[in-house]
Amino acid sequence: MQVVFTKGPGTSYDIAVRRETGATLAPRNGPGGHPHLPHDLVHLLVEREAGIDFGVFGQLAAGDNGLFWPADPAERAKAARRRKSKGATSSERATMDMARSEELAGIAVPVWEVRRGFAESLPAYVTRNAIPPVIEKIVGCFDDYADRWHALPVGESLTVTW
Numbered sequence: 001m002q003v004v005f006t007k008g009p010g011t012s013y014d015i016a017v018r019r020e021t022g023a024t025l026a027p028r029n030g031p032g033g034h035p036h037l038p039h040d041l042v043h044l045l046v047e048r049e050a051g052i053d054f055g056v057f058g059q060l061a062a063g064d065n066g067l068f069w070p071a072d073p074a075e076r077a078k079a080a081r082r083r084k085s086k087g088a089t090s091s092e093r094a095t096m097d098m099a100r101s102e103e104l105a106g107i108a109v110p111v112w113e114v115r116r117g118f119a120e121s122l123p124a125y126v127t128r129n130a131i132p133p134v135i136e137k138i139v140g141c142f143d144d145y146a147d148r149w150h151a152l153p154v155g156e157s158l159t160v161t162w
Contacts, residue, residue, distance in 0.1 A: 001061040001162040005030070005038055007152045013038045022063030023070035034109070036118075036146035044160055045141045046104045047097075050134045054097035061162050107131060108138040115139065116146070 001019040006027075008014065011034065016027035033039035040056075047055040060066050110126050113119040122128070149158055 001057070002159050003040075003044055003057065003162060004157050004159045005041055005149070006157040007149070007154050009154055011035055011038070013040075015040050017060055017068060019061060019063075021061070023065065023072060023075040025060075025065060025068040026071040028068055034113075034118075036116075036150045037109070037112075037142060038149065041145060041149065041158075041160065042105050042109060042142070043101055044162065045145065046108060046138055047101050048162060049138045049141050050100070050104055052097045052101050052104075054091070054094040055101040056098065057162050058097070059094060104132070104134065104138065108135050108142065111135055112139045112142045112146075116143075 001017060004016040004018065004027075006014040006016070008029075011032040013030040013032075014027050015030050015038075017025050019025075031039050033042065043055065044057050046052070047057050052058060056066050060068070107126050110119060110122050111131060114122055145158070145160070152158060
């Protein structure tokens, strides 16, 4: 699966997913984020580097629509019916993986910001002795993508493989 982030003005961006399994998905707007790391890019990197299989991006790769909707209106209607029949609850594993993604992102971003000089100190909820070892791997990945994203002109894209 490939995830394409297209830079907008300020911290805005669009996100598109190209995948082998499931309906073709319509691009959507991202929620913004850090000028060097879009919010969804953070989660993609966290989930990929930490081996989180049932977070947002793992579910997309497996064919679920997640926060996206099918590009084809007929597929969109089918997806809506499936969601209603499944109910609003997620599987236990998906819920745990989503929570783990949020937890790791909430640690990795401030650690990265301090190391890059964007912040002077870690927030109180991040203590140095409570930083999981996988954070080093994630933060290194942030470095790989942050400068490329920041240097992109508005309208240009960055593609990340899952």
